[in-house]
Amino acid sequence: MRDALFGSMYLVDKIEAFALSTGKKVIYVLAYGTVRARERLVSGHRLDQSFVDFLRKKDMPFVDLLDLHVKDLAMFKIGVDDYMKRYYVDGEGHYSPVGNAFMAFAIKEQLLTLLNPKPPAYTADESDHDIN
Numbered sequence: 001m002r003d004a005l006f007g008s009m010y011l012v013d014k015i016e017a018f019a020l021s022t023g024k025k026v027i028y029v030l031a032y033g034t035v036r037a038r039e040r041l042v043s044g045h046r047l048d049q050s051f052v053d054f055l056r057k058k059d060m061p062f063v064d065l066l067d068l069h070v071k072d073l074a075m076f077k078i079g080v081d082d083y084m085k086r087y088y089v090d091g092e093g094h095y096s097p098v099g100n101a102f103m104a105f106a107i108k109e110q111l112l113t114l115l116n117p118k119p120p121a122y123t124a125d126e127s128d129h130d131i132n
Contacts, residue, residue: 005051012060025114028055028062029107034084034092040066041073041080063110065103072102 019026055062087099
């Protein structure tokens, strides 16, 4: 695991160098399968804390779906198994349509911070919404 995390940090450094040289912006999305999600929701433990710390230290834009699931579960009065069934197909494997919507809304806010100009639906000035 240590080598995998080191490799991920190395790749992020390379991606950032490329993005800087080409004028691009990158958002990192930390997505997890059900094994890691369940582990975090049950025990609070995460294996990739050093990678999250690395992204924070470098002030990289990222969306941590694992932490968002922890916060989301806290708003419910259901167990982890029922929570997992809400977002994953059969509570295991891939995201269900509701899980995909969860991810999309999680990414949306971070994405909007990078867009310039913002899409018309997200601009503060109503005069920008010219429908003629």
